[in-house]
Ligand SMILES: NC(=O)C1=CN([C@@H]2O[C@H](COP(=O)(O)OP(=O)(O)OC[C@H]3O[C@@H](n4cnc5c(N)ncnc54)[C@H](O)[C@@H]3O)[C@@H](O)[C@H]2O)C=CC1
């Protein structure tokens with residue numbers, strides 16, 4: 458019997474809908490395998506700004522740090538877009554990642570066989586897709602200082618800063634090599650070393666780390682080429698390691714190989730301690746509150762929590778199999794449906810997954 462306390466941070470938009478789905482699945486898993494999962498809910502993002510006046514209240518940070526796993530929905534939305542950068546909902550997410558030192562964001566991209574038709578790419582391009590994006594999560598442009606607006610020579614300008622320390626690069630690259638050793642043994646490191654100094658340090662550091670992993674094959678790829686190769690030869694990738702913003706962009710692109718952004722899960726891990734599990738997608742304000750969101754990315758994120766956070770491999774596999782089963786049985790939320798017949802809601806998809814756990 459495993460006993461765990463899970464912090465749930467639903468956030469904004471479709472966040473509450475998809476985290477509810479993930480909780481229901483975890484509750485069923487606990488019941489089935491005789492574990493005890495208790496859930497505590499906290500504020501983050503726009504809903505935290507509305508309730509508590511800030512995107513990451515201290516109490517959220519504390520309860521998250523003390524728990525065994527964090528399940529997050531998504532943050533942000535048009536209600537808060539007028540706020541200055543430091544007070545926006547997204548700041549809450551960046552801050553929780555930073556404060557818990559969750560530097561390794563694992564984003565698996567795997568085509569479900571029954572869904573290859575949902576991708577805008579040809580079947581033969583996507584059916585073998587199975588790779589892992591290892592995205593650096595606590596450095597780079599999203600965190601570098603200074604960041605500011607200023608007036609220079611009578612004109613307004615804005616500054617963001619892209620900084621990487623060698624130690625930050627080393628630790629994420631090691632994660633990628635280790636992940637590759639458990640997969641097909643191929644790492645592609647993505648950078649912009651033809652232009653950016655930070656990318657040249659990135660590339661040098663990757664080469665240095667490589668000497669400890671003689672059984673792993675390494676290639677470097679410029680990010681613009683990588684964006685193209687993800688479409689032209691997506692099945693050639695095994696592990697992609699890259700910096701924060703490139704990983705953010707490439708993973709949304711990669712989601713279309715599977716058919717929808719609503720399918721991709723992620724785990725954000727530190728060296729030790731609590732991990733954060735969240736879908737790759739955002740708060741999807743266009744469909745929020747309509748019971749239309751695809752809950753599978755959040756449910757698959759809860760499977761990553763079981764696997765990486767609690768070492769419950771069998772239980773994680775059971776959730777993944779249930780997802781495959783419902784897709785195989787033809788359950789489709791609107792984002793992955795070929796036409797409008799038989800489209801299911803968020804709650805119907807969740808019920809189907811729970812049923813498939815039996
Ligand atoms: N991790 C997070 O909390 C993230 C938050 N955001 C925030 O979310 C807000 C909206 O951003 P967008 O650029 O529109 O990105 P988004 O990821 O929220 O939505 C992009 C498109 O994908 C669709 N989509 C996303 N998740 C879906 C799901 N589970 N099922 C079905 N369709 C889904 C949406 O309906 C929309 O058409 C912004 O405030 C942004 O800052 C964006 C990305 C990540």
Ligand SMILES: CC(C)CC(=O)C(=O)O
Pocket residue numbers: 533547550551705737
């Ligand atoms: C909202 C951003 C802070 C994050 C994002 O887009 C992501 O992590 O995928």
Ligand SMILES: [Mg+2]
Pocket residue numbers: 705706709737
């Ligand atoms: Mg993103």
